[in-house]
Amino acid sequence: MNPPTELMTDLTPAIDIYRQRRARVLDALRATGGGVAIVPTAPEVLRNRDADYPYRHDSYFYYLTGFTEPEAMLVLDARAKQNEPAAILFCRAKSAERETWEGFRFGPDAAREAFGFDAAFSFDEIDAQLPRIIADKPALHYALGSSEALDGKVRHWLDAVRAQGRSGIVAPAAVHDLMPLLDDMRLVKDEHELSIMRRAAAISAQAHRRAMAACRPGVREYELEAELLYTFRKHGAQAPAYGSIVAAGANACVLHYPAGDAVAQDGDLILIDAACELDGYASDITRTFPANGRFTPAQREIYDIVLAAQQAAIDATRAGVSFDAPHQAAVRVLAQGLLDTGILKRDLFAGVEDVIAERAYTRFYMHRTGHWLGMDVHDAGDYRERGVSADESGAQPWRTLKPGMTLTIEPGLYIRAADDVPEKYWNIGIRIEDDAIVTATGCELITRDVPVDADQIEALMQQAQPGQQAQPAHEAGAA
Ligand code: GLY
Ligand code: MN
Ligand code: MN
Numbered sequence: 001m002n003p004p005t006e007l008m009t010d011l012t013p014a015i016d017i018y019r020q021r022r023a024r025v026l027d028a029l030r031a032t033g034g035g036v037a038i039v040p041t042a043p044e045v046l047r048n049r050d051a052d053y054p055y056r057h058d059s060y061f062y063y064l065t066g067f068t069e070p071e072a073m074l075v076l077d078a079r080a081k082q083n084e085p086a087a088i089l090f091c092r093a094k095s096a097e098r099e100t101w102e103g104f105r106f107g108p109d110a111a112r113e114a115f116g117f118d119a120a121f122s123f124d125e126i127d128a129q130l131p132r133i134i135a136d137k138p139a140l141h142y143a144l145g146s147s148e149a150l151d152g153k154v155r156h157w158l159d160a161v162r163a164q165g166r167s168g169i170v171a172p173a174a175v176h177d178l179m180p181l182l183d184d185m186r187l188v189k190d191e192h193e194l195s196i197m198r199r200a201a202a203i204s205a206q207a208h209r210r211a212m213a214a215c216r217p218g219v220r221e222y223e224l225e226a227e228l229l230y231t232f233r234k235h236g237a238q239a240p241a242y243g244s245i246v247a248a249g250a251n252a253c254v255l256h257y258p259a260g261d262a263v264a265q266d267g268d269l270i271l272i273d274a275a276c277e278l279d280g281y282a283s284d285i286t287r288t289f290p291a292n293g294r295f296t297p298a299q300r301e302i303y304d305i306v307l308a309a310q311q312a313a314i315d316a317t318r319a320g321v322s323f324d325a326p327h328q329a330a331v332r333v334l335a336q337g338l339l340d341t342g343i344l345k346r347d348l349f350a351g352v353e354d355v356i357a358e359r360a361y362t363r364f365y366m367h368r369t370g371h372w373l374g375m376d377v378h379d380a381g382d383y384r385e386r387g388v389s390a391d392e393s394g395a396q397p398w399r400t401l402k403p404g405m406t407l408t409i410e411p412g413l414y415i416r417a418a419d420d421v422p423e424k425y426w427n428i429g430i431r432i433e434d435d436a437i438v439t440a441t442g443c444e445l446i447t448r449d450v451p452v453d454a455d456q457i458e459a460l461m462q463q464a465q466p467g468q469q470a471q472p473a474h475e476a477g478a479a
Contacts (some may be wrong), residue, residue: 028076035139085118187381206388206450207231213464237276244274252429286433293461
């Protein structure tokens with residue numbers, strides 16, 4: 001059976017991209033003496049009894065293959081001779097019986113052709129083929145120490161080669177971690193990746209608009225989550241990129257709160273941190289909005305501080321600056337806001353520098369302002385420069401941003417009830433998160449199809465719920 005036509009059509013333009021990535025890995029391995037790289041995809045994972053979790057391929061494997069079936073492995077032989085295959089796929093064999101139950105699978109022959117490998121074998125042949133491929137090669141490269149199962153298999157294949165030592169066959173004498181090379185490649189996105197990420201971001205933004213429009217006092221968190229999930233799937237995204245956070249009222253102060261069954265009360269803020277994965281790429285958006293469509297003055301005060309912090313971080317995001325620069329810019333605005341509102345006591349600090357030096361803001365802002373974004377929501381890539389001498393603090397310097405790097409910009413403030421904090425701010429948790437592609441002169445925000453300005457959020461909600469009577473701001477209770 002041939003692969004379904006629509007799959008072939010979609011894949012054709014991408015084949016060269018994956019092939020070029022494999023060629024880059026092979027070139028990099030050759031430059032350091034050659035050897036064989038091994039990249040397996042993710043295992044299937046049992047959820048309960050005989051039901052699996054929805055299958056998700058391994059991101060590194062997908063980055064180099066575009067292949068999404070389970071039970072697959074890529075082998076790149078940087079010492080292959082002219083007439084030998086350098087890019088080899090192992091994948092599930094065709095099976096009329098299994099395909100009746102589980103659906104289409106490519107099988108080695110069609111996979112080799114459709115995905116542009118030099119050779120492909122059935123997954124069942126791995127233990128027979130691997131010792132042959134790695135024999136007489138100087139080194140192995142794989143995700144060293146990341147999985148006991150993989151470490152065990154590598155040892156098994158090495159043992160099989162060593163057992164042939166008396167025939168003059170030599171086993172690889174070195175094993176290297178392949179991940180730093182792949183991490184660096186994944187960190188800077190190409191146009192193919194950026195176009196998928198823009199589409200994922202647009203779907204997620206639309207999901208946030210829908211949730212805002214559906215919100216009113218009395219709605220439960222899971223009902224808003226349902227609006228998000230509906231929109232993701234409606235537009236073809238395969239899954240949420242991470243567990244959706246839908247937090248009403250004080251729940252917004254719990255950073256990883258999963259959508260539960262709490263009822264949004266009149267006067268509550270709702271924090272939603274949720275976004276889809278599309279074609280293997282994540283998006284990541286947070287918006288915070290009032291359940292009744294109108295911010296209270298205290299909520300608005302904090303909201304505008306967080307928004308100003310985000311703008312400062314956006315303004316600090318461009319090629320050539322440190323990864324830490326947006327965070328420092330956001331922290332300064334948040335620290336000043338905490339002093340201005342009296343949430344941090346002005347008489348205890350000489351000024352904003354003092355708040356920053358003492359890290360007093362971390363009681364209300366305890367996470368960083370961003371992370372790499374890509375195939376994984378917290379994407380691959382070092383945050384510090386490698387091979388550069390440490391700075392005066394003893395740490396390696398932060399990474400310098402380059403065009404094509406993609407990151408989130410997500411400051412927040414989380415104010416729990418406490419005697420030393422003005423009561424009007426209690427239980428306000430606000431985060432605002434957008435996704436940015438670094439450019440030479442600044443950054444491209446790809447998640448702004450959902451409003452971020454407080455007036456625009458209120459306008460969207462009023463338009464969606466024209467009959468809803470929000471309490472006038474001066475009557476609304478503290479959140
Ligand atoms: N949604 C995960 C994060 O914002 O880091
Ligand atoms: Mn994030
Ligand atoms: Mn997020």
